[in-house]
Amino acid sequence: MSKHHKFKHTYFIDRTLGKSVAKALQNLGVKVELHKNHFPSNSPDIEWLPIVSKKGWVVLTKDTNIGRNILEIKAMAYFKAKVFTLVSADLNNAKMIEIFEQTIEKIDNFATTNTAPFIAKIYKNSTIKLWKNHTKLNKNLKQK
Structure with missing residues (x-):
């Protein structure tokens, strides 16, 4: 048995988190x-979100604005995005790595x-909280 947890998902690391x-x-x-x-x-979120979500990749970001733009929200809802955003933007790389290693x-x-689409927040203390669930996100699809 390998020591690695078998991860079920492929993770899309957006440009805010990097290499x-x-x-x-x-x-x-x-x-x-x-x-x-x-x-x-420089491609805007609205361009890559649908493609990444369609592939079934889970988005990791520290862009806390990702859930605020109505077009992005509609794209996330429509394409069943699974998005995790690290809320503490002031963290250095080492600390971010540590948090992701502890929470992955x-x-x-x-x-x-959790049913897609959703946006969840990852906190410094390694807790994860659902921020916008599928009901909330899907509501946006009904709005004109």
């Missing part, structure tokens, strides 16, 4: 996809047991 977080997660046996390997660095199993389980 060092991706590398740390890869070292734990997590499948990661980097923003820069798929999209131009929880994130993986959360992504498996």
